[in-house]
Amino acid sequence: MEKRAVRGMHDIFGDEITLWVAVENKMKEILGFFGYREIRTPMVEKIEVFSETIGDATDIVEKQMYRIEAEDGVMVLRPEGTAPFVRAVMEHGLFAKGSAERYFYSGPMFRHERPQKGRLRQFHQIGAEIINDNTPESDAELITLLQHLFQGVGIINFTTRINSVGCATCRPVYKEKLRAFLQPQLNELCPECQKRFERSALRILDCKVPACKATVAPAPKAVDCLCEECRLHHERLKQCLGLIGVKAIDDPTIVRGLDYYMRTAFEITSDDLGAQNALGGGGRYDGVSLRFGKQNVPAVGFALGMERVLIAVKAAQVATPKSTSPQYFFAPVGEKAFSYLFQLSFSMKRKGICVEMLYDKEKSLKALLKVADRTQAAFTVILGDNEIAANKALIKEMSSHQQEETALASLEETLLRKVSRET
Numbered sequence: 001m002e003k004r005a006v007r008g009m010h011d012i013f014g015d016e017i018t019l020w021v022a023v024e025n026k027m028k029e030i031l032g033f034f035g036y037r038e039i040r041t042p043m044v045e046k047i048e049v050f051s052e053t054i055g056d057a058t059d060i061v062e063k064q065m066y067r068i069e070a071e072d073g074v075m076v077l078r079p080e081g082t083a084p085f086v087r088a089v090m091e092h093g094l095f096a097k098g099s100a101e102r103y104f105y106s107g108p109m110f111r112h113e114r115p116q117k118g119r120l121r122q123f124h125q126i127g128a129e130i131i132n133d134n135t136p137e138s139d140a141e142l143i144t145l146l147q148h149l150f151q152g153v154g155i156i157n158f159t160t161r162i163n164s165v166g167c168a169t170c171r172p173v174y175k176e177k178l179r180a181f182l183q184p185q186l187n188e189l190c191p192e193c194q195k196r197f198e199r200s201a202l203r204i205l206d207c208k209v210p211a212c213k214a215t216v217a218p219a220p221k222a223v224d225c226l227c228e229e230c231r232l233h234h235e236r237l238k239q240c241l242g243l244i245g246v247k248a249i250d251d252p253t254i255v256r257g258l259d260y261y262m263r264t265a266f267e268i269t270s271d272d273l274g275a276q277n278a279l280g281g282g283g284r285y286d287g288v289s290l291r292f293g294k295q296n297v298p299a300v301g302f303a304l305g306m307e308r309v310l311i312a313v314k315a316a317q318v319a320t321p322k323s324t325s326p327q328y329f330f331a332p333v334g335e336k337a338f339s340y341l342f343q344l345s346f347s348m349k350r351k352g353i354c355v356e357m358l359y360d361k362e363k364s365l366k367a368l369l370k371v372a373d374r375t376q377a378a379f380t381v382i383l384g385d386n387e388i389a390a391n392k393a394l395i396k397e398m399s400s401h402q403q404e405e406t407a408l409a410s411l412e413e414t415l416l417r418k419v420s421r422e423t
């Protein structure tokens with residue numbers, strides 16, 4: 001059997017991981033400034049955490065979850081972060097203070113989807129959530145934060161779309177209107193949407209198949225069927241975004257894939273991504289806490305996809321960090337020289353200087369210099385047993401090929417001085 005990584009699940013290394021960590025750190029710094037604190041939940045949850053929140057008729061629950069059949073029941077690899085977050089909030093009474101609390105999470109999610117550019121089976125999300133707050137102001141804050149996270153890592157080419165999907169009072173009325181509109185045209189819809197018609201008609205609105213798009217274009221809009229409370233909420237959200245100076249387009253097709261959203265739904269897309277163009281999205285999910293306990297905890301949140309963010313960062317052509325190369329490569333020739341540089345390398349590493357050397361003592365100086373070139377070290381220190389006898393060492397600047405001789409007794413001091421001058 002060929003032992004390769006599972007399809008749609010990737011190893012991340014080299015310049016990719018360097019960029020990844022830089023982007024993630026920047027985003028965590030911004031989340032800190034906005035007052036969000038980290039929460040980590042397990043990667044495995046009981047299946048009900050998702051089936052009873054996301055909804056049985058959604059693609060995720062119906063066909064995308066990785067199941068683990070264990071002695072104590074069926075568990076799944078988490079396909080998203082919000083349901084586990086609410087489970088944790090309820091389990092630990094994180095709502096108890098009664099006023100708004102802000103959390104963020106980051107980590108891998110798992111969905112058995114058909115892999116393509118920007119769509120993986122193990123992908124990574126950063127998500128942010130506000131609990132104990134039912135105001136449109138908190139929706140506006142999260143949309144602003146999501147935009148700011150993208151801008152903070154150099155992505156400027158994106159579009160923000162918002163919608164309101166109503167609440168338990170007005171959504172059923174809207175659903176019926178939509179179905180009445182679609183009924184005579186069922187044959188025009190793709191087979192998937194024909195199935196959706198009975199169980200999740202709203203999702204027909206965000207189908208990407210051109211024929212479906214054309215059919216739903218003149219359909220009644222959810223925002224025109226909102227009850228008074230939902231209408232006021234949506235109007236105030238738009239007002240708040242205006243106050244903050246955040247641009248967002250009203251788009252009736254933003255319904256999001258999951259059942260738990262109510263009122264506000266939003267999505268940020270980028271033209272740099274190809275078919276899978278959503279960088280992130282979210283919405284309000286006030287009723288979900290009741291699936292886990294008695295307390296009704298209003299909440300709103302979003303999740304962004306790291307892999308897609310990285311594609312967009314690269315497309316934005318902002319200066320991206322590369323893997324760091326060592327400051328020094330040590331090239332000893334002979335046993336005494338090896339021991340000398342071996343101990344010096346650790347003395348310098350402990351002082352925070354990046355030094356590399358090979359432990360293979362058989363290599364010629366020529367071979368060592370080739371390796372030094374490959375590591376892209378700034379300087380190579382050349383030391384042979386002869387140099388030790390003469391109490392000196394050679395320092396070669398790799399970019400200019402210039403060499404200088406230095407006293408062995410003060411070699412460490414010289415090397416430390418050189419890098420402190422550089423930084």
Ligand code: AMP
Binds near residue numbers: 080118123278304
């Ligand atoms: P969702 O949880 O489906 O609302 O997704 C939130 C964000 O996660 C999306 O906007 C994407 O950026 C990202 N995402 C969702 N599914 C995948 C996937 N299969 N592969 C890569 N990124 C994904």
